[in-house]
Amino acid sequence: AQSVSQHNHHVILSEAASLELGCNYSYGGTVNxxxxxxxxxxxxxxxxxxxxxxxxxxGIKGFEAxxxxxxxxxxxxxxxxxxxxxxxxxxxxxxxxxxxxxxGTGTRLKVxx
Amino acid sequence: xxxxxxxxxxxxxxTGKKIxxxxxxxxxHDKMYWYQQDPGMELHLIHYSYGVNxxxxxxxxxxxxxxxxxxxxxPLTLESARPSHTSQYLCASTPExxxxxxxxxxxxxxxxxxx
Numbered sequence: 001a002q003s004v005s006q007h008n009h010h011v012i013l014s015e016a017a018s019l020e021l022g023c024n025y026s027y028g029g030t031v032n033x034x035x036x037x038x039x040x041x042x043x044x045x046x047x048x049x050x051x052x053x054x055x056x057x058x059g060i061k062g063f064e065a066x067x068x069x070x071x072x073x074x075x076x077x078x079x080x081x082x083x084x085x086x087x088x089x090x091x092x093x094x095x096x097x098x099x100x101x102x103x104g105t106g107t108r109l110k111v112x113x
Numbered sequence: 114x115x116x117x118x119x120x121x122x123x124x125x126x127x128t129g130k131k132i133x134x135x136x137x138x139x140x141x142h143d144k145m146y147w148y149q150q151d152p153g154m155e156l157h158l159i160h161y162s163y164g165v166n167x168x169x170x171x172x173x174x175x176x177x178x179x180x181x182x183x184x185x186x187x188p189l190t191l192e193s194a195r196p197s198h199t200s201q202y203l204c205a206s207t208p209e210x211x212x213x214x215x216x217x218x219x220x221x222x223x224x225x226x227x228x
């Protein structure tokens with residue numbers, strides 16, 4: 001069955017530290033890849049997405065993610081986190097051409113001021 | 114900024130009651146979805162719709178039903194609520210069109226507690 005794995009459930013960082021959140025999926029076909037963020041008290045919103053082309057995609061607020069097809073991975077990165085990045089981050093995979101979106105269990109990031 | 118609304122945001126209700134969770138979007142999106150999310154767990158798709166009068170069950174078995182009589186409205190109904198229905202319910206929609214169609218826009222969610 002298709003699945004999405006997020007390796008870190010909880011991450012605590014100090015401001016200005018670098019961030020990398022792992023995401024791996026299991027599906028052999030064509031996929032669209034997403035990272036969503038949920039700030040405290042707010043709804044899920046799109047951080048960045050990959051459909052095709054350059055495997056390094058840039059999103060809002062300085063986030064970027066790299067799609068490595070051979071590793072079935074779509075890791076999220078930010079070189080220097082801020083306190084306002086405290087949130088829960090979800091990786092999601094859409095099986096291209098289908099209704100199916102598969103979400104990871106999320107990573108709770110806490111950034112200490 | 115996506116305009117997708119869910120009401121109520123929080124609901125506490127007794128076992129056996131019938132409830133309807135409302136979801137509306139003003140973006141004219143054809144595709145709409147209902148997910149169930151428990152703390153620390155992934156989102157599970159329980160229903161989706163490709164358009165008016167088109168609804169399908171998702172991968173997660175659910176005792177709820179949905180309807181899609183209007184493009185903008187996708188309510189979810191539980192005929193008889195049980196404590197096992199306690200969860201957060203998220204509504205989402207996607208637009209049609211090249212480059213945008215696969216991005217889901219989410220509502221704020223409804224947190225349901227069944228006593």
